[in-house]
Amino acid sequence: MQFIAKNNDDNDNTKDIERAEDEEEEEEEEKVECNKDFLKEFLNNKPKEFIEFLNNNDIPLDSYNVKDIPRFIRIKQKEYENSKDKNLFIKSIEEDLGTKLIPIKWLPYFYKFENSNATISSTKSYKSGIIYGMDASSGAAILALNPKPGDNVLDICCAPGTKLCMISDMLGGNGTVSGVDISSNRLGSCKTILKKYKIPNVRLFCSDGTTFDSLAPNKNDPIPKDIVESRKKQKQIKKHQKNEESNRKEEIEEIDEKKEEDEEIQLNNNNNNNNNNNISNNKKRKINKRSSKKAIFDLKDLYFCNEFYMRYSSSTLYDKVIVDAECSLDASIRHLIKHSKMGRYYAPEKSKQLTELQKGLIDNGFKLVKVGGHLVYSTCSFCKEQNEEIVQFLLNKYKDSIKLIPAFQEFEKDNNSSNKEDTEEECKIPYSIGYIPNTFRFYPKNGTSGMFISKFEKIK
Numbered sequence: 001m002q003f004i005a006k007n008n009d010d011n012d013n014t015k016d017i018e019r020a021e022d023e024e025e026e027e028e029e030e031k032v033e034c035n036k037d038f039l040k041e042f043l044n045n046k047p048k049e050f051i052e053f054l055n056n057n058d059i060p061l062d063s064y065n066v067k068d069i070p071r072f073i074r075i076k077q078k079e080y081e082n083s084k085d086k087n088l089f090i091k092s093i094e095e096d097l098g099t100k101l102i103p104i105k106w107l108p109y110f111y112k113f114e115n116s117n118a119t120i121s122s123t124k125s126y127k128s129g130i131i132y133g134m135d136a137s138s139g140a141a142i143l144a145l146n147p148k149p150g151d152n153v154l155d156i157c158c159a160p161g162t163k164l165c166m167i168s169d170m171l172g173g174n175g176t177v178s179g180v181d182i183s184s185n186r187l188g189s190c191k192t193i194l195k196k197y198k199i200p201n202v203r204l205f206c207s208d209g210t211t212f213d214s215l216a217p218n219k220n221d222p223i224p225k226d227i228v229e230s231r232k233k234q235k236q237i238k239k240h241q242k243n244e245e246s247n248r249k250e251e252i253e254e255i256d257e258k259k260e261e262d263e264e265i266q267l268n269n270n271n272n273n274n275n276n277n278n279i280s281n282n283k284k285r286k287i288n289k290r291s292s293k294k295a296i297f298d299l300k301d302l303y304f305c306n307e308f309y310m311r312y313s314s315s316t317l318y319d320k321v322i323v324d325a326e327c328s329l330d331a332s333i334r335h336l337i338k339h340s341k342m343g344r345y346y347a348p349e350k351s352k353q354l355t356e357l358q359k360g361l362i363d364n365g366f367k368l369v370k371v372g373g374h375l376v377y378s379t380c381s382f383c384k385e386q387n388e389e390i391v392q393f394l395l396n397k398y399k400d401s402i403k404l405i406p407a408f409q410e411f412e413k414d415n416n417s418s419n420k421e422d423t424e425e426e427c428k429i430p431y432s433i434g435y436i437p438n439t440f441r442f443y444p445k446n447g448t449s450g451m452f453i454s455k456f457e458k459i460k
């Protein structure tokens with residue numbers, strides 16, 4: 001397991017941020033590309049393989065019937081609450097985005113774009129970390145988790161990390177968040193997002209969520225002096241090794257560069273006409289080589305804990321765990337269309353591997369929750385075998401110590417007493433009940449991206 005740790009001297013992460021922003025812009029372009037005409041064509045003339053996929057997995061044929069793919073943003077809670085004039089604040093974001101924002105009444109701080117072609121990543125509000133793009137169904141998974149100030153929360157399969165941001169925001173600076181993902185590349189984007197939104201007290205682990213076993217940090221557990229001392233020593237040794245390594249690398253690079261320059265001079269002498277092109281190409285290659293090295297190097301060296309105790313695991317289990325599992329992504333129209341363009345749908349031969357992984361993730365997630373604590377299991381798939389069957393697996397395994405509980409009950413009560421001007425329809429959480437009671441499905445036809453959500457309590 002690799003703990004992503006922060007250097008105290010503030011690293012230059014410009015490359016990393018640029019790369020993550022590029023990725024986000026590409027994603028936005030894809031969203032825009034998935035335009036109404038294409039969608040209409042896809043849904044009106046559903047490919048044979050797609051119908052087969054729906055039938056094989058008991059997915060209702062009309063699940064994806066939409067005219068448009070909705071876009072949502074979440075406004076950072078603190079920014080909204082601290083704004084003096086809320087209407088003016090929203091108006092300024094609307095102007096920045098170039099679209100009117102429609103508030104989602106059942107999900108605080110979420111807004112839907114009136115114009116779904118508007119882009120987020122070029123706006124000031126996005127760049128300054130006031131808003132981020134997040135689908136309302138993803139927000140629903142965190143609503144179900146219901147992080148409260150003081151909670152220790154674990155997010156297994158956390159990257160790229162919008163759910164981490166929402167969790168941390170709901171904790172309001174009081175409590176801890178730990179994120180685990182197996183992909184260091186995706187953790188790179190996660191790191192960028194956390195940095196941008198100035199999210200405090202998040203630990204990131206590059207680790208397999210099926211075996212991850214670091215428990216929650218605990219403010220009240222004293223950190224043994226010998227650990228502090230050995231940590232100091234380790235740090236000094238590492239620093240020394242790092243310096244030596246980078247000196248060695250520089251020496252090797254210098255030798256290589258010298259060699260290449262000699263070759264260039266040789267070439268120069270041989271062929272004056274071709275020379276200029278060769279030199280500039282070689283230079284470009286060298287710069288690219290250096291900047292990619294920098295980006296990879298940066299990834300290894302960050303975490304976001306400004307509290308010392310966060311670096312140590314105690315014997316405390318987590319209050320809340322979310323497993324937003326790796327899945328076939330078929331509930332998301334954008335992914336579905338992307339896959340269908342390549343002629344791919346979720347293939348049965350892949351399912352065994354995926355469901356085994358999901359069982360491992362949910363099982364480990366449950367082990368890490370304390371008694372009385374909660375686990376949320378979610379996927380972006382509508383396949384029973386990745387959802388209800390995984391839920392049933394966990395219920396069978398832990399029989400008397402687990403309860404599948406209603407995920408949204410307390411918010412539905414709240415809605416009854418909300419603003420009188422809001423209609424009942426607007427306040428209703430747009431889920432359908434899954435194939436077993438107390439499991440929840442969000443279908444695109446009901447105005448969000450697709451999602452499966454379930455919530456468990458550890459009772460013993």
Ligand SMILES: C[S@@+](CC[C@H](N)C(=O)[O-])C[C@H]1O[C@@H](n2cnc3c(N)ncnc32)[C@H](O)[C@@H]1O
Nearest residue numbers: 157159160161162163181182183208209324326
């Ligand atoms: C659906 S995405 C998670 C999205 C994320 N929760 C968010 O809201 O931004 C699934 C993630 O699971 C990660 N993953 C796959 N296998 C894993 C494993 N064995 N342990 C931990 N993470 C894993 C993938 O790298 C991927 O980032």
